[in-house]
Amino acid sequence: MDRAQKDNAQKKYEISARDKRGLSILAAILVILLALLAGIVIKVKSDLNTPFTYHFHIEDKEISIGKDADGVANMDGSLSAADSYVYSVDISKHWVNDPGVPLQTYGAQYDNTVTNNSDYDIVNWSVVLTVPERNITIDSYWNGEWEYEKKADTIYFTPDDRIETIHSGDSATFGAVMISKELMDFTDVSFTGCRYKPVTKYFLFWVIMVMLVAWVTSFVAYLLFMAREANHRKNEDRLNSVILDTMQTFANFIDTKDGYTKDHSSRVSHYSELIARKLGMSEEQIRDIGYIGLMHDCGKLAIASEILEKPGRLTPEEFEKMKLHTKKGGDILTEFKAIEGIREGVMYHHERYDGTGYMEGRKGEDIPLVARIIGVADAMDAMNSDRCYRAHLTREKILEEFENNKGTQFDPKIAQIMIDMINSGEVFVN
Ligand SMILES: [Fe+2]
Numbered sequence: 001m002d003r004a005q006k007d008n009a010q011k012k013y014e015i016s017a018r019d020k021r022g023l024s025i026l027a028a029i030l031v032i033l034l035a036l037l038a039g040i041v042i043k044v045k046s047d048l049n050t051p052f053t054y055h056f057h058i059e060d061k062e063i064s065i066g067k068d069a070d071g072v073a074n075m076d077g078s079l080s081a082a083d084s085y086v087y088s089v090d091i092s093k094h095w096v097n098d099p100g101v102p103l104q105t106y107g108a109q110y111d112n113t114v115t116n117n118s119d120y121d122i123v124n125w126s127v128v129l130t131v132p133e134r135n136i137t138i139d140s141y142w143n144g145e146w147e148y149e150k151k152a153d154t155i156y157f158t159p160d161d162r163i164e165t166i167h168s169g170d171s172a173t174f175g176a177v178m179i180s181k182e183l184m185d186f187t188d189v190s191f192t193g194c195r196y197k198p199v200t201k202y203f204l205f206w207v208i209m210v211m212l213v214a215w216v217t218s219f220v221a222y223l224l225f226m227a228r229e230a231n232h233r234k235n236e237d238r239l240n241s242v243i244l245d246t247m248q249t250f251a252n253f254i255d256t257k258d259g260y261t262k263d264h265s266s267r268v269s270h271y272s273e274l275i276a277r278k279l280g281m282s283e284e285q286i287r288d289i290g291y292i293g294l295m296h297d298c299g300k301l302a303i304a305s306e307i308l309e310k311p312g313r314l315t316p317e318e319f320e321k322m323k324l325h326t327k328k329g330g331d332i333l334t335e336f337k338a339i340e341g342i343r344e345g346v347m348y349h350h351e352r353y354d355g356t357g358y359m360e361g362r363k364g365e366d367i368p369l370v371a372r373i374i375g376v377a378d379a380m381d382a383m384n385s386d387r388c389y390r391a392h393l394t395r396e397k398i399l400e401e402f403e404n405n406k407g408t409q410f411d412p413k414i415a416q417i418m419i420d421m422i423n424s425g426e427v428f429v430n
Pocket of ligand 1: 296297325350
């Protein structure tokens with residue numbers, strides 16, 4: 001893992017794409033719920049500002065709207081229930097004025113009732129009654145204002161504040177005492193009003209309220225979840241950073257003691273990660289292989305400096321001692337259990353695919369995969385670095401070495417991956 005990757009890890013504290021998606025979904029749901037709520041409010045206001053008119057044609061002094069073609073033709077479309085409104089006119093008492101004279105008249109009390117069977121309250125309403133004869137006199141009235149328009153043969157009624165609202169399921173009663181030539185039979189009544197239903201009486205309103213409560217709960221839960229996740233990521237990154245820095249420092253010890261070019265362990269770690277990625281390993285496995293790459297030569301801390309720092313080639317005895325660094329590395333890491341495969345990687349990274357390597361002479365797939373990866377990465381950096389007894393190899397020579405040693409020194413598949421990476425420029429050759 002290099003510094004750039006560590007910097008990327010820092011960016012994790014920002015809102016992740018997944019969190020952004022979650023917040024977008026929550027925002028979209030909120031917009032839909034608020035739009036539905038606004039729709040209900042608009043409908044309520046629209047109903048309130050859109051008067052409707054019913055024409056009642058009264059037979060037998062009481063008739064429901066819808067029984068007559070005239071009534072149906074003037075009904076408001078959304079209030080088409082035939083029995084939503086009922087209008088009746090009853091003569092509760094009557095008497096004869098000046099009986100026996102040619103111009104005798106009748107007095108009568110006309111009781112009007114409007115029954116509202118709809119789901120809505122009715123407000124801002126009024127009534128126009130068509131008068132069946134001329135020359136009537138309105139003697140008195142109650143619950144509203146009666147006005148006789150003689151030329152139009154009509155009476156206008158507007159309710160007073162006692163009955164200005166006819167609630168759903170209620171009736172409004174009003175009337176007048178009138179003097180006329182005959183007892184009057186009101187057959188045509190025009191009723192005008194506005195529908196009103198408070199938003200709280202809409203079922204959808206309560207559905208929206210329940211969903212809004214659920215939304216707020218979800219939103220708060222999501223924020224808490226995001227905060228906890230961010231905190232968790234921060235702690236995890238801090239921990240990874242501490243591990244990486246510790247291992248990097250340890251690798252610097254190894255490289256310093258070994259006399260290798262600076263950063264050998266870091267480069268082996270980097271190449272190992274590249275190979276692991278090509279092999280399709282998980283991010284966690286790749287990260288662990290990077291750590292193992294940093295540690296692969298830790299056993300050299302237990303090898304005498306005279307051998308490690310010897311400028312020329314080692315004698316056979318010295319080389320035998322040098323070979324012990326794999327075993328010593330395994331011993332050092334006996335208690336290191338946190339990174340899976342770290343001991344295997346350290347102990348077997350000098351095994352050869354054909355079984356002629358050390359420390360156990362393991363062969364082929366018996367060599368743990370992590371050790372085969374590090375073996376290729378280690379050889380790559382060795383060939384690509386200057387040593388006191390030779391300069392680094394050329395690009396062609398390195399490619400040739402990997403090609404020629406496929407299946408002998410190196411796992412052929414991993415060697416091919418390295419060849420491909422050199423050819424594509426992913427791995428830079430000095
Ligand atoms: Fe080594």
